[in-house]
Amino acid sequence: MQAEVQAADRMPVCAACHDTGAGGAPRMGRVQDWAPRLKKGMPTLISSVRQGIPGTLMASETCDGCTDAEIKSLIRRLSAPVKP
Numbered sequence: 001m002q003a004e005v006q007a008a009d010r011m012p013v014c015a016a017c018h019d020t021g022a023g024g025a026p027r028m029g030r031v032q033d034w035a036p037r038l039k040k041g042m043p044t045l046i047s048s049v050r051q052g053i054p055g056t057l058m059a060s061e062t063c064d065g066c067t068d069a070e071i072k073s074l075i076r077r078l079s080a081p082v083k084p
């Protein structure tokens, strides 16, 4: 699917912060980091990615040109549990 391909292209951008947890970013695959975020609901998280989170490293232009489906797919990948 097209959306999946483009989301995969963006993944390294997101991972730059979310892999290490730079600036307090919820870390990839860490359930405990993502649980409180996911509770906000997908529409809120999508708008956080679109608008950024003022005062944090999470910038509004991170996913310029992404569709909602792409953003959703990225959030799913970032938050999916990784086995150690």
Ligand code: HEC
Pocket (backbone or CB within 6 Å): 010, 013, 014, 015, 016, 017, 018, 022, 023, 024, 025, 026, 037, 040, 044, 045, 046, 048, 049, 053, 056, 057, 058, 059, 062, 063, 071, 074, 075, 078
């Ligand atoms: C420059 C670093 C950086 C990059 C690049 C980045 N993020 Fe983040 N992200 C953060 C930080 C820091 C937070 C936590 C902000 C806070 O304190 O709430 C965050 C939070 C989030 C959240 C949680 C939002 C919420 O409302 O709780 C989501 C979802 C997210 N990022 C998705 C993404 C996606 C998808 C990408 C790639 C398109 C991305 N981020 C790229 C730093 C980054």
